[in-house]
Amino acid sequence: MIKRTRAVTLCVLLALTCLTTPAFATGPVSWTVEPPRGRIDPVPGTPASASPLSVEELPARALESEVDTVRAEFGTPGVAVDLRGQRPDGRWTEWVEAVPGAPTVLPSATRSVQARLVLTGPVGTAVGPIGLTAWRAGTEVTDPTLAATYRVFATREGLVGGTTANGHKIVQRDHFVALPSRRGLAGKGQGNYSVKVCTADHARCEWAPVWDVGPWNIKDDYWSVERLSWGELPRGLPQAQAAYQHGHNGGRDQFGRKVANPAGIDLADGTFWDGLKLKDNAWVDVTYQWTGGGPWGTVTSLDSLNVRTGPHSGERQVGLAARHAQIRIECAAAGQPVTGTEGTTDRWHRLAHGMYVSGAYVRLAQPPPAC
Known part of the structure; x- marks a missing residue:
């Protein structure tokens, strides 16, 4: 589990100026999302010495026709905006971080677009409206049916009484996992990003939601076809594992810390002890359920x-x-x-x-x- 820092309130006015005018295959359609509370706060009980990561999902927008590209206009320092789309079978694509004013290509064409706020820095929590423009650019996207599975090293998260990145308070023998990228972070009480994690011999498995971000890194989507960070590493190899085993990045994570184990997933106590019956950190096979299709x-x-x-x-x-x-x-x-x-x-x-x-x-x- 990563450490987070308490935010200092700072109000920054939102700029809604369009920076570019893209060519549209169909569309565009524009709308504004108002954060319900006008702010996003750090997770409760965050120690002042930690780095922040807190998320708040905003209402989804149903559209009359398919879109595959979205431009978000916002401008609050320390606050990022993630975007995703819903597939016809009800599954959601992974979250993709938006660059203010620049086109963001979604992993799949969609008729429903959702944004979320992400507190990423120890600065203001006051957030104004977010301007969104979506269109169909005709981007070719292949939606895989077979979910990705990789063998990675699992560690036990523990931290009972703490709070996860999505706001869940960790209880005794809890059941969830943490992955080192928020692209697959589910909302509080949701499981739209879940994994199947099995012991190396597949004698036991647990299906669990992704409710936290870590271990080590927070921008290492190593399971993605085109990973957004550490693109020089092969798909399926966590950066922490590469650092620990092969000295990648001088043996350090994205924060410059010396990597002490090759962990690519954290398991809550209940998942670790009761689901998999593990007695110590171990290699496990993880299937990232949202990356595939089917019933x-x-x-x-x-x-x-x-x-x-x-x-x-x-x-x-x-x-x-x-x-x-x-x-x-x-x-x-x-x-x-x-x-x-x-x-x-x-x-x-x-x-x-x-x-x-x-x-x-x-x-x-x-x-x-x-x-």
Whole structure:
């Protein structure tokens, strides 16, 4: 988990001047987003010696036609704006940081655009309206169906009582993960960016939401096809691992700290101890669920949902699916009837070979085929 710094209030007027006039294939359409509170604050309880990272999602805008490029006009020092679009199946693209006044190409064409505020520096929290202009530039984007999976080193986050980058207060045996880039950071109480993390032998897995940013770096989207930072490194290799194993960047992270382990993911205590049954930091296989396609649903159980070897509650437990996690579903099979948050059903969803969860605790967004 990264450290953050308390912000000092400073009001900076917003400039809404268009810097360039791009060529539009279709569009454009313009609108203004007003931050509900007119400000963004550091996460509660942030120590004064830390670096800030706090996010606030703004209302999404539904559009009449598809767009793939957005220009954001804003000008508050220490506050960034991220943009994303919603795909036809309900999935969201990764967040992309906007450069004020410059076109931002979204990972996929969309009819729904959302912005969020990100507090990134120890300066003002007062934020004015954000001007957005979207259009279809005809950018060629290939939307992959197979999610990326990489073996990375996992460390335990701990920090019970602290607050994550998305504002979640960490509790005992919590279930979430941290990745070293906010491109895949889910909102508080959301799981639209979730991972499947498995032990190296795949004996146990947990599906968990991404609720924090770290370890080591905060701009290392190593799972991306075209990573925004450390582009000289191959896809799937965390910068911290490259620094630790190969001396990349002089063996230091983006803040100049000497990298003491090759971690590419942090696991909350419950994910670490209960989901994967780890006793020490270890190499794990991580699938970044939002980078692929296919049937999916959201876990709505009040606690983590048991993952079992077959479609029956008497089968052996081999992992967990955290509450709020978005899960990819291979297929559905008939099994033991169960009553849960989604009613009573005998449908069980296969998430991987020999790994099933009851459909009574999964709100389907895209129904799976029969097994």
